[in-house]
Amino acid sequence: MKDYTCYSLKNLIETGRRLAKEKSVVSFDLFDTLLVRRIHDPDLVKLPVARYIATLAEERGVKRSATEIQDLRDRFETGMRAEIGRIHTDHEACYPVFMERLLVEIFGEAGGDLLGIVTAYEMAMENAMLVPREELVGWLRELSAAGKRVFIVSDMYLPADHLEKLTDHAGLSAYAEAIVSSADSFAAKASGEGWKLMAERFDIQPEEWLHVGDNPFSDGLRAKEAGITPLLIHDPREDLRKSLLRRYWNYCDGKPFWRGRLLQQVMAPLEGENIPREPLYREGYNFIGPLIGIFLQQIREICRKEKLSKIFFLSREGWTFERYWKQAMPLIYPGEELPEIEYLYVSRMALAGASCAHGGLKKESADIAFLPPGNRDFTDLCRIFSLDPEAFKEIFARFDLEVTTCLSHIHEGYQQENRRAFERILDDEEFQREVKAQTADANAALQKYLEDVGFFSHKRVAVVDVGWLGSIQRFLVDAVSHRDDAPVCRGLLFGATRGIPFPTTGKNSISGVIYDQNRFDFAASALFYARDIFEEACRAPYPTLNGYSLSDNEKGYELVFRRTDDALGMEENEQDSYFAPLQQGIYDSAVRFGQAVCLLGWKYGDFKPWLNYLLVSRLAFPETREIMLLRNRTHLDDFHGGKQPKAEFxxxxxxxxxxxxxxxxxxxxxxxxxxxxxxxxxxxxx
Amino acid sequence: MKEKIQKNNFDLAGNSHARLIRMVIFAKVMPIGNIAGGPGMRCLAVLSVLYYCGWPLYAFNARYGHHLGRMKGILSRLKNRGRV
Known part of the structure; x- marks a missing residue:
């Protein structure tokens, strides 16, 4: 009988179609034939399972490390193979049997639930790492439709009912008459016993049987000895792919720089998933998505360390962070209790006014308002803090000022004594009384909203924002600091540029996760090149929030969004549509990121060297087309006024x-x- | 222009190996921040061979590798002696 070895899928399928014409039965090997793995070594899937069991054990008061558990598993599996080898030709093992032994050893008892829970997790991890080979699956469908008897057969420690979970997930089960595993009968293809058993069980004549596989011995020689026609695939591209993965994995030991690269390699789509995508989608998937994932993973670690029980994602960027969290974090931390999460509809504009209702308008808040170069005088402050300037004219007149007097040094007409006079106005009781009166309703509406979302139900909360001065958190804390039940707010920013000192107290602090000016990190400072990108990439597809107002509705408040029918609003909508593929790329990367990190078991510190390289390479040395692609066209920010500063500024x-x-x-x-x-x-x- | 996220040679679109090599060379003369010692020149060289010559090498190995048993044995002995 001739040996058929093919070196590409195309060639395999062509040859297979020709051979299958005279056969009534076609069987396929499962792993590395119908399904390929995202990783080079199938045993790597056992590591996250060991970590999962360690987590379960810890919950039940049993202290066992993941390494111990993995060693025990290997011991029980090897032991079972030796036992089986004494009775059968093949040294096979059966997953439920040795896993039960392992669980009894660790927990003192297995219980159906525990084995079921662990099995479900392992199958989920396997599914995460397995990808069907699209062309082969297409051929399998053809064969099934043509009335051929199709079987899937594997030498594996997972019994057939477990393998069915994998084939179901890959969409193969419907086309196969049966899934056959050596774990059920302990007769494997490797000894040839598996072939004999299958022929008897399914009443198959070997001369009518074509088998497709990758192993020259089990799928080739042994099948041929049994009279079956073997068709082997030896795909050099698969060899290359696994070789790359193996090298990255080995390099990661001695050179931590490669860990982030390996993460991205494992995240990368394969086979039918790897379709041509738009440039913005690729940027979202390969650049911004992993950055967000690493940021959120570190937030989880900080929350665990500092016992923060709830995370509030702020402003429009928080929308993307929340969605990414929901998909990625449960995969990275299975079996663990994650902090509650909530998206908070807040913005600088919405909070600015509400923050003045109890403490009045502070000097620091005014300084923040004068940061944007387009803000010149008190009318700009009124726009930001939702104040009516008419009510302040008399007060200003007492200090020899007008509401339109220039108060920003970068504008024409600025005089320092005017600014000093304004600072005296800030100390004026009548002024602050008027500020508080005008902002009281907004604050009351904000309180109702925050009560509604459970902001005051937790003692310590994390507030997560993209950055950069922590103004949103500053205003938020000012708005609620009068309450006894106001939580400790731990601000976690993507980047903390600290342009204005933050009023850090025991109840209010911020730190930057990817970049913090208080911590010299030159590579991460590349964020300064293009902060707007991250805002635009992460921005939620709804208009910015302008304020909170009291209402007669059931909730007693309503959120006031910016209109979208003006020129700026429509430009923003257009920009949202433009960046939609980028956002889709980010979201699609979330699940892969979670699965890859879960498999690799690494954390922020492991990925930081690669992240540093990415930031410098992509932000400080971007290609021209990347800048043209990602550069925002319209950065809407009602915080910024429209007045022209002096030319020199x-x-x-x-x-x-x-x-x-x-x-x-x-x-x-x-x-x-x-x-x-x-x-x-x-x-x-x- | 649409392109796959993982290219045909398994490199990543936008984060290519060539880009990494350029940045590593740049980092030899200019600080770029903490990259934990960097990727290592030997690792870069091996990966370069794989990315840019990998397919023909593995295609040759798949078809004729079993004929190269003797040569592979010699290479393995040399490697173990630290010469390669």
Whole structure:
């Protein structure tokens, strides 16, 4: 009988179609034939299972490390294989049997529930790592439709009913007459006993039987000895893929830099998943998605360490963080109790006014309001803090000021004594009384909203935002600090640039996770190049929140969103549509990120070197097309006023790398290097 | 233009191996931050061979690798002696 070995799937299927014409039965090996793994070593799936069992054990007061559990598992499996080998030709094992022994050893008893729970988890992990080979599955469907008897056969410690969970997930079960596993009969393909048993059990004549597999011995030689026609696949592309994975895995031991790269390799789509995608989708999947995943994983670790029982995701960026969390974190931390999460409809504009109702308008809040170059005078503050400037005219007149007097040093007409006079106004009781009166309703509505979402039900909460000064948290805490039940707010920002000192107290603090100015991290400071990208990439597809108002409805409050029918609103909608593929890429990466991190068992510190490389490479040295793709067109921010500052303060505007024209980006010599040197200097001087 | 996330040579779109090599060379003369010692030149070299010449090498190995048993044995002995 001729040996048929094919070196590509295309060739295999062509040959198989030709051979199958004269056969009534076609069987397929399962692993590395119909299904391939995202990782090079199937045993790697056992590690997260060991960690899961360790978590379950800890909950029940049993202290066993994952390494111990894995060693025990290996021992029980090897022991079973030796036992079986004394009676049968093949040294096979059966998963439920040795797992039960393992669980009894650890917990003192197994109980059907425990074995079922662990089995379900292991099958979920296996499914996460297995990908059907689309072309082969297509051929399998053809064979089934043509009336051939199709079997799936594997030498594996998982019995057939367990393998069915895998084939169900891959969409193969419907096309196969039966799934056959050596774990049920302890007769494997490797000794040839498996073939004999199958022929008897299913009444198959070997001369009518074609078997497709990858192992030259079990699927090739032994099948041929049994009179079956073997068709083997030896795919050099699969060899290459596994070789790359194996090398990354080995390099990770001595060179932590590669851990992030391996994460991205394991996350990458395979086979039928790996279809051509739009450039923005790829950016979301390969760049921003993993950044967000690593950020959220670190947040989980901080919450665990500091016993924060609830996480509030703030503002429009928090929408993306919350969605990503929901998909990724349960996969990374199975069996563990995660903090509750809630998305909070807040924004700087919405909170600014409400924050003044009890403490009044503070100097720091006014300083924040004058940060954007377009804000010039008290009318800009009124816009931000939802105040009516008319009511303050008399008060200002007492201090020889007008509500339109320039108070920002970067605008024409600024005089320092006017600013000092304004600071005296901030100490004026009548002024603060008026501020509090005007913002009381907004604050009352905010309190009702926060009570509704359980903000006051927890003693210690995390508030998560993209960054950058922590203004939202500042305003939020100001708005609720008068309450005894206000929780301790632990602010966790994607990047904390700390342009204005944050009023850190025991009940209110912020820190940057990816970047924090208080912690010298030069690579992560690359975020300064293009902060807007992260805001635009993560922004929720709904209009910005403008405020809170009391209402006669059931809840007693309503959220006031910005209108979308004006020119800016429509531009924003257009921008949302433009960035939709980027967001889709981010969301699609979440599950893969969770599965990959769960498998690898690594944390923020392990991924940081690669993350640093990514930030410098993608933000400080981006390709021109990447900048043109990701650069935001409309960054709507009602916090920013529209007044023009003095020309000398605008000279640096638009000179950042990500603001340059396409012509300059392509043709200006050493532009990126020059910008990088300036950035390096500014970080060192800071 | 649409492109796969994982290219045909298993490199990642946007985070290519070539880009990494350029950045590593740059990092030899200019600080880029903490990359935990970096990727290592030997690792980069091996991965470069795999990414850019891998398919023909593995295709050859798949078809004719079993004829190269003697040569593989020699290479293995040399490697163990630390010469390769």
């Amino acid at each position: 605008l000279k640096n505007a638009g000179r950042e790398l990500w603001d340059q024209s396409e012509r300059k980006l392509r043709w200006s010599p050493l532009l990126r290097l020059r910008r990088y040197l300036l950035h390096l200097r500014s970080r060192l001087n800071q």
